Structure formats: C-alpha cells, structure tokens
Amino acid sequence: MQLARIRIDGGKPVAAAWIDGQVIELPVSEDPAFADLATLMAAGDKALNHAENYAKKAMSAGKGVQASRVEFLSPTTPMVFLGMGYNYKALAQFEGLPFNKIPELFAKMPGCAVGHDHPVRVPKVIDKIDYEAELAVVIGRTARRVKEKDALSYVGGYTICNDYTAKVIPRPKESGSIIIPLKAADTFGPMGPTLIPAREVDPQKLTLLCRVNGEEKQRFSTDDMVHTVAQTIEYITARITLNPGDVITTGTSLGIGIIKIPPVFLNDGDVVEVQIEGYPALRNRIEWEKD
16 A cells, blocks of 8 residues: 545545555544544554555445546645755766765755646746656654664655756856755655555665656666665754654766756656656656746
C-alpha cells in the first residue's frame, strides 16, 4: 500500500490509499487518524495497519477509484521544507568539488509543494530552469535532537520531488540570499503522486529517474549519497525541530541540464516526469508566466 492526498470532483483534500492503480479514500469517520497524511504517519504502525486493512476491504467491495479520475495533491504541505546541495558523490566528482563535510542545506517554501499534473509556473523574471530528481523524506513524528541510529524511525514516508531550480550563467556560488530566488519560487517543488510508508523501503537502496518529454535524462541510486538520510536528520534536528509533514529533499546527481555542454534547459510546454523506480511517476508541465 502507498498513501496519497487527493481531491475528488473538486471536493476537499482527503487522505487515500493507493493499491494497484486505484485509490480508496480513508474516511475520518473510520479513524480520526485518517484526517490527513501527517496525522496518519504520526499515529504510527497501528494506524497504518488499520488504513491498509480498510483499503483492502474497500477494494474487495469494489469501492476503488481509478487513479486517472482523481486530482493528486502534494502528499504534504510542509511548514519546514529543506533541500540539500551536492549530496551525490558522482555529481561532486564530475564538477571537481570535494564532498561536503557537513550537509549543505537550503530552504524551499511551502508554496513550492504542488502535486502530480499541477503545472510548474515559471515567473517571467526567470529565463532558465532545470530539473532535479530527488528523494523526498517526509517526517512522521516530531524529531528533535535525534541520533543517526534512531533517525529513520522518525520518517513517515518517502516520495519523489522535482527540485526545480532557476539557473544563472555564468554560474554563481550558490550561497547566501541567492539560493532563495533560485530554489523557492512557487510550484518549484512538486511531490507525489504517492507516499511510500517508511517501513516498506530502505532509503539508501532506491533508483531515481527523470524524463523530459519521454526521454530519460537521469537514472541514479540513492546509495551514492554523501550524507545518508539518517545522518542528515541527525544534523538538522540538532538545530531545528521537525514535525510530521515536514520535508527534506536529499540532492540530485548526474544528468541535470546545467552540466551538459552546452547547457540544456527546460522550455515552455515541456513535460517532466520524475520517479522512484517501481513506483508511480510524478508528472508536471512547464508553463512560463506571460503577463
């Protein structure tokens, strides 16, 4: 079972289960923990087991809805939305950079988080934009002063994120205030369409993909991270409290447009898909602001 945050026929957002390409709404009347995905994750394995049992029974009773008939929202609307730079060894080596001794963090904004098939709206003040397939870590319970050995128990689930980034040539040193206008524009952090419960996968053994207009641009394994998910959570929570629904995106690797010779960027109308291999792909269309 995977989880999703959906809207049906323009209604209010609801939590749902995804099984074999169908979605089943998780009604609050069945369990208060089904109020939203953050609440469900915070309620732990008992609530997840209840959701899975409920969804399977509903599927058997013919209550599943085809995924194509619902609107997928971002699995969460994070209050804290952090990203990482140069967290893959292959990309750092390609660019001749030393591995980061500590995680290189930047902030995205809650308005970055949109869902599957939502357009990525590029402000007209931006003329270059690049894709970045990234594993997104969604926090499941309040995490403060967490140690590496315990860190993964604070994760509620994993999803794919496209960390869209405005680009400037010649490339500046991406530090200080410049990172906000490059990384944090509205819609620049779509996630979904589903959330994989943390107990079902090892975050360091996943393959991430990116396709632009159907052509594969990225394929890399999360085992190449400089700082693992657990190490990153320890580093962040030594300073910042993370709550259910908060998100950390964990960096990208080779294949991004900026490192090609010459660089290649996205165009108005391009359709970009990013994916954790074996799970549903996140698809978004690029729409440049025109007025």
